[in-house]
Amino acid sequence: MASPIPEGIYIVGVGMTPVGEHWETSLRHLALEAIQTARAEAGGLRPQLLYVANMLAPALSGQSHLGTLVADFAGLRGAEAMTVEAAGASGGAALRQAYLALRSGEAETALVVGVEKVTDKGSSEVESALATAKDADYEAVHGLTDTAQAALWMRRYLHEHGAPADALAGFSLTAHRNAVTNPHAMYRRAIELEDYRKAGMVSEPLNLYDAAPLADGAAAVLLVRGDRLPPGLPHPPTRIAGSAMSTAALALHDQVDPLWMPAAAESAGRALQQAGLQPEDVQLFELHDRFSVHAALSLEAAGFAARGRGWELAHNGTIALQGRLPVTTFGGSKARGDAGGATGLYQVAEAVVQLQGRAGENQVPGARVALVQCLGGAGGTAATHLLVQELEAA
Amino acid sequence: METSRHWRLRQQRYALVGEVCPSCEQRIFPPRDLCPDCGEEARELYQFSGRGEVYSFTTVYQAPAGFEQEAPYPMAMVRLEEGPLVTAQLTDLGDRAVQIGMPVEMVTRKLRADGERGMLVYGYKFRPLLNGKS
Amino acid sequence: MAQEAAPGAAGRAPGMKPLRDVGLAGYGAYIPRYRLPASEVARLWTGGTGPLPVKEKAVAGLDEDVITMSIEAARNALARAEIDPARIRAVWVGSESHPYAVKPTSTVVAEAIGATPHTQAADWEFACKAGTEALQAAIGFVGSGMAEFALSIGMDTAQGRPGDALEYTAGAGGAAFIVGPAEDSLCRIEMSYSYATDTPDFWRRADAKYPEHGERFTGEPAYFKHIQAAGETLMQSMGTQASDYRYAVFHQPNIKFPQRAAKALGFRPEQIEAGMLVSQIGNTYAGSALVGLTAILDEAQPGDRILLVSYGSGAGSDAFSLVAGEALPLRRQRATATLSYIQRRTEIDYATYARLRGKLQLH
Numbered sequence: 014m015a016s017p018i019p020e021g022i023y024i025v026g027v028g029m030t031p032v033g034e035h036w037e038t039s040l041r042h043l044a045l046e047a048i049q050t051a052r053a054e055a056g057g058l059r060p061q062l063l064y065v066a067n068m069l070a071p072a073l074s075g076q077s078h079l080g081t082l083v084a085d086f087a088g089l090r091g092a093e094a095m096t097v098e099a100a101g102a103s104g105g106a107a108l109r110q111a112y113l114a115l116r117s118g119e120a121e122t123a124l125v126v127g128v129e130k131v132t133d134k135g136s137s138e139v140e141s142a143l144a145t146a147k148d149a150d151y152e153a154v155h156g157l158t159d160t161a162q163a164a165l166w167m168r169r170y171l172h173e174h175g176a177p178a179d180a181l182a183g184f185s186l187t188a189h190r191n192a193v194t195n196p197h198a199m200y201r202r203a204i205e206l207e208d209y210r211k212a213g214m215v216s217e218p219l220n221l222y223d224a225a226p227l228a229d230g231a232a233a234v235l236l237v238r239g240d241r242l243p244p245g246l247p248h249p250p251t252r253i254a255g256s257a258m259s260t261a262a263l264a265l266h267d268q269v270d271p272l273w274m275p276a277a278a279e280s281a282g283r284a285l286q287q288a289g290l291q292p293e294d295v296q297l298f299e300l301h302d303r304f305s306v307h308a309a310l311s312l313e314a315a316g317f318a319a320r321g322r323g324w325e326l327a328h329n330g331t332i333a334l335q336g337r338l339p340v341t342t343f344g345g346s347k348a349r350g351d352a353g354g355a356t357g358l359y360q361v362a363e364a365v366v367q368l369q370g371r372a373g374e375n376q377v378p379g380a381r382v383a384l385v386q387c388l389g390g391a392g393g394t395a396a397t398h399l400l401v402q403e404l405e406a407a
Numbered sequence: 408m409e410t411s412r413h414w415r416l417r418q419q420r421y422a423l424v425g426e427v428c429p430s431c432e433q434r435i436f437p438p439r440d441l442c443p444d445c446g447e448e449a450r451e452l453y454q455f456s457g458r459g460e461v462y463s464f465t466t467v468y469q470a471p472a473g474f475e476q477e478a479p480y481p482m483a484m485v486r487l488e489e490g491p492l493v494t495a496q497l498t499d500l501g502d503r504a505v506q507i508g509m510p511v512e513m514v515t516r517k518l519r520a521d522g523e524r525g526m527l528v529y530g531y532k533f534r535p536l537l538n539g540k541s
Numbered sequence: 542m543a544q545e546a547a548p549g550a551a552g553r554a555p556g557m558k559p560l561r562d563v564g565l566a567g568y569g570a571y572i573p574r575y576r577l578p579a580s581e582v583a584r585l586w587t588g589g590t591g592p593l594p595v596k597e598k599a600v601a602g603l604d605e606d607v608i609t610m611s612i613e614a615a616r617n618a619l620a621r622a623e624i625d626p627a628r629i630r631a632v633w634v635g636s637e638s639h640p641y642a643v644k645p646t647s648t649v650v651a652e653a654i655g656a657t658p659h660t661q662a663a664d665w666e667f668a669c670k671a672g673t674e675a676l677q678a679a680i681g682f683v684g685s686g687m688a689e690f691a692l693s694i695g696m697d698t699a700q701g702r703p704g705d706a707l708e709y710t711a712g713a714g715g716a717a718f719i720v721g722p723a724e725d726s727l728c729r730i731e732m733s734y735s736y737a738t739d740t741p742d743f744w745r746r747a748d749a750k751y752p753e754h755g756e757r758f759t760g761e762p763a764y765f766k767h768i769q770a771a772g773e774t775l776m777q778s779m780g781t782q783a784s785d786y787r788y789a790v791f792h793q794p795n796i797k798f799p800q801r802a803a804k805a806l807g808f809r810p811e812q813i814e815a816g817m818l819v820s821q822i823g824n825t826y827a828g829s830a831l832v833g834l835t836a837i838l839d840e841a842q843p844g845d846r847i848l849l850v851s852y853g854s855g856a857g858s859d860a861f862s863l864v865a866g867e868a869l870p871l872r873r874q875r876a877t878a879t880l881s882y883i884q885r886r887t888e889i890d891y892a893t894y895a896r897l898r899g900k901l902q903l904h
Contacts, residue, residue: 141471150416151437152494154518154530156467156474161482164465165494169484172463172507216465266484266492267443271462421612421653454655476903477603498604499574501887515612515653516604517640523904527640529608529649537877537885 015403021239022115023250024400026054027362031197032230032350040074040130041086047231048087048126055235056243061120063087063094066107066127068354072142073134083126093120100146100389101303103127104232104357105258105396111236112256112398121241127355128231139227146390148264160224162265162391163304164216170272170306171218174321178218181305182209183327184340185222185347188302191334192344194374199226199350223305225345230352232359248369249406255284255399265391272321274392277314281386284399288382292316295399296380297367298338299360301388302345311386312340314395339377342367357387357396368402409521413528418452420530421515425491427453434489457513459487459533464497464505473519485511485533499534510536556732556778559684564726564866565718566624566690569617570835571610572714572822572882575600577894579709585891586704594795598712598823600889600897601698605713606640611696612653614717617876618692619654621727622719626655629719630688631679632662635671635827636715637745638698639664656692668743669792670853671695671827672715677733677859679720690721697826702751703900710795712823714882716831727869728838728847730861734775736767737857744855754854763856764798765805771858772806772850779862783807787845790816790833792852794824802850815840821883827853836879841865 017023028050030043038046044065052058065079076082080094097107104127111123131139144153147162171180185204192198204222212220237243242250259276262268269275285291292315300311309323317338318326326332332340343349343363346356364383366372386397418424425436428449433442435449442449462484470478481497483505497505498516511533518530577600579593601610611634619626632651639646647662661682665675672695679691696715701708723729742763745752755763768791776782783789789808791799796819803813816833825832830851837847843865850860895901 137470137472137475140469141473144471150412153471154528155482155495156470156477156480156519157482157494158467158469158471160469161465161467165463165482165484168465169463169507215469216467219465262443264494266494271484271492417652421649422655496604499602501574501885514609516609517606518604526644527606527608529653532604537881 017239017242017250017404018252019240020116022112022253023237023239023242024234024253024365025058025237025242025246025250026051026235027233027365028054029197029232029359029362030230032199032228032352034132035229036132038229040070040076040128041082043130043229043231044083044126044128045087047128047233048124051124051233051235054248055246058122058235058237058243059089060092060122060124060235062111062114062123063089063092064107064111064123064125065094065096066103066125066354066358067096067129068098068100068103068146069129069131069142072145073139074130098354099394099396101301101353102357102387102389102394102396103354104360105385105387105398106357106394108234108358108361108398109256109258109396112253115236115238121238123236124233125236125358126231126233127352127358129353129355130229131227131353132229152264160216160219163224163306164219166265166271166391167223167304167306168218170309173272176324179206179210180324181223181309181327182206183324183332184302184305184308185209187327187332188341188345188347191342191375192348195343195349198344198348199228200348219304225303225347225351227353228350230350230355230359232352232355232362234358234361248371249402249404251365251368251400251402253398254288254401256287257283258394258396261393263390263393268391272310274310274314274395276395277311277386277388277392280395280397281315281384284384284397288399288401290382290399294382295338295384297342297364297377297383298340299342299364299383299385300340301386302341302347303351307388308340310392311388315384315386334375334377342372342375342377360385360387361398361400364400368400410526413526423455423457423513423531425453425455427451434491436487436491436493455487455489459485459511461505461507461509461511462486462492463507481505483533496532497534498532503535512536556734556775558732559680561684561686562723562729563680563684563720564723564729566721566726567618567620567622567719568716568727568835568838569614569621569876570714570716570832570879570882571614571617572599572832573601573605573610574885574887575602575889575897576886577889577891581891582709594709595823596820598710599714599825600894601713603897605698607634607636607638607696607698608640608646608649610713610715611646611650611694611717614694614696614715615650615654615692618717618719620876621872622721623872623875624690627659629656629690629692630660631682631691632656632660633665633675633678633692634694634696635665635667635675636695636697637666637668637671637826638700650694667857668854669826669829670851670857670859672831673851673859676718676720676861677735680730680733683720683722690719692717692719695827695831697828699824699826700751700898705751707752707754710819710824712825714822714825714832715828716835718831725868726866727872728866729864731864732775732779733859733861734771734778735857735859736771736774740856742854742856759854763854764794764852765802767856767858768792768802768850768852769805771860772848775860775862781862785846786812786848788815788837788841789813789848790830790837791850792830793817793819793833796820818883832879838865838869839873839878839880841869843867843869
């Protein structure tokens with residue numbers, strides 16, 4: 014059995030709430046639930062550092078200063094705490110900060126929790142809160158929404174690559190199929206290609222199945238430095254072998270080539286390089302699928318498909334659970350549900366569950382290497398992590 | 408009320424005034440003072456012609472706060488003939504179907520009212536070319 | 542018709558000419574694309590019966606108002622004038638539907654066309670005469686030598702009370718004119734005249750949404766008296782008569798009024814045809830006679846003489862005698878013809894019209 018690498022950074026506990034409309038549960042209660050689960054997996058370990066990933070709380074809950082709010086509410090007063098915001102990449106960005114802090118040697122333990130509460134305000138207010146992640150002066154002022162931006166992106170993608178109208182259907186079909194066996198998923202009904210083809214338009218050409226549902230949720234990940242791993246952990250810890258972030262233009266119209274995500278490509282490349290691995294070594298990819306066009310572009314940016322052919326992986330079974338490169342193994346944003354700034358940590362938690370062999374009916378057999386990536390805006394921010402399972406159960 | 412924020416941008420908004428980079432001659436919109444291409448300082452104002460073509464388009468049905476009363480409205484990314492891509496609403500379509508590549512021209516329209524009592528915000532939208540200059 | 546004695550009657554003509562000759566350096570119209578047929582108004586309010594005063598009227602879109610429309614008309618005028626907008630030293634917009642009660646339309650227009658900051662800017666109002674009075678003032682501004690060029694606009698998005706007679710005709714549109722030196726102009730302004738009295742034929746109180754009108758009082762003592770007086774006095778001062786003019790254009794609240802006014806001044810139907818747009822776009826209030834003038838300038842040949850007499854309730858008329866210049870046929874091609882705006886049409890029903898005009902209660 015491999016020994017932990019002393020300067021390695023390990024995930025020793027994860028916790029997730031189901032994603033959904035949690036009328037009864039507030040922002041701080043959601044965070045607490047995920048934190049308690051993660052800490053319990055590590056014998057109640059108390060972290061020195063706390064990073065809270067969130068993008069909408071000031072606008073939708075009238076609450077900022079979340080680092081201290083969560084530390085206080087979760088019995089962690091005294092921890093070094095702060096909020097990390099990078100739009101939809103908040104979760105991955107928060108993990109990156111925790112990773113950097115532990116790698117610096119200044120601390121030994123860190124808890125990263127993503128939490129989002131979107132159901133306390135009406136839809137038009139949620140749309141304008143989401144729009145703050147765009148260029149306020151040159152995109153949001155014209156009434157652009159996340160959905161409309163994804164629709165513009167999708168239409169151009171299909172046009173430039175000569176792809177059929179249902180090219181992106183496979184992402185939704187795969188996600189829904191995987192969620193059937195995930196008891197915590199928001200939508201657990203499988204859909205067929207006909208459902209996609211007949212689906213109502215949300216913002217043409219983007220239909221109902223091209224867009225993930227945004228709802229409430231929290232996910233937490235507990236990190237410990239390799240030379241400080243507590244004994245007797247119930248699940249062998251997972252190592253973060255690669256961690257990288259990058260930025261591109263903020264506005265979609267400012268990207269040098271709107272159909273190429275340089276931040277996603279760069280951060281994925283660096284994460285793989287740090288781990289000494291190639292794309293073909295990756296056994297599952299928790300990619301950003303808030304909209305189906307993101308998923309196609311993410312596959313292309315990470316090097317799994319040529320430009321304009323990411324959608325084909327969704328059509329030919331490559332990304333299915335039994336395929337060569339499973340994605341959204343628990344349903345992804347599309348079917349498990351999208352919890353805004355917390356989504357990046359749902360991705361990490363689910364990847365850990367896979368690598369530790371705990372995925373039950375959703376298990377990717379023999380998975381040892383997982384790539385996890387979340388995006389902010391139209392690829393303006395990308396946070397990518399490469400997780401490897403070297404330690405086995407004793 | 409966001410008076411000064413909108414006021415600062417009036418030249419860009421009303422008339423599509425951007426910048427031209429003195430080093431690499433890139434036409435820049437919106438103006439950003441540092442050329443996104445070569446990284447040099449670029450503060451020389453440049454008046455765009457307003458002509459361009461549709462790069463992509465869609466319709467917004469679920470509007471953000473402040474835009475509900477205009478919904479549904481058409482949105483597009485437009486490739487200006489000088490090079491930059493901009494995001495804006497389309498207007499004056501009539502019964503015309505929009506297509507990628509359709510030539511369009513800039514018009515100055517009311518973007519929104521800042522609430523019932525706030526200022527009126529004007530800015531650029533794009534419409535299909537008017538036929539027949541006399 | 543009885544008339545007050547013209548001032549300075551002993552030897553001095555009341556017609557007005559500045560010290561320097563002026564003309565129109567540029568002109569441009571704007572008419573929005575939506576059309577509400579008068580039959581739609583009748584369908585709602587009279588069960589489809591009764592005579593229709595116009596065929597249809599132009600309606601502004603949700604994102605349009607006097608500011609946006611004035612900007613486009615001004616850009617058309619600039620294109621025909623072929624001058625640097627910084628040479629414009631006055632931007633004047635006349636309307637009875639300025640978007641703000643307090644905050645000028647003119648400064649937004651001036652900013653948008655690049656005429657700021659070395660410019661006079663002001664908003665004018667006088668019912669349907671708000672545009673021509675700005676034109677009158679521009680003649681003085683330029684003719685005195687104070688300014689090389691001045692921009693005057695008459696533009697409206699007029700409102701009629703639902704079910705009222707004015708709802709059939711209250712339309713949206715207008716035109717912009719750049720006044721400059723007579724040399725090199727598209728059209729020389731020979732002489733002008735203004736006639737005003739306190740005549741309460743039509744008004745709107747400060748907090749009222751819709752105007753009131755004096756029904757038949759708006760005819761004889763108001764519209765006809767002022768147009769007749771202004772037209773007659775100007776032609777007397779000029780020493781001209783109707784047959785000396787190729788074109789005439791009057792304020793057009795409906796089809797019948799300008800036809801009758803023209804006849805009373807001695808004009809034949811052919812002379813007013815080119816400028817008569819009311820049946821297709823409705824009464825564009827401060828834009829009415831001015832848009833008619835742009836349609837005339839779109840076809841006039843060098844040497845053609847034109848008479849324009851506006852009318853604004855309250856009441857007054859501005860009258861102008863103009864002559865088309867050599868530069869007109871070439872430079873008018875630099876911008877959209879008024880006929881193109883008229884032909885650009887999307888028909889709407891009353892429900893859409895109510896939404897566009899803000900007649901639905903949304904709060």
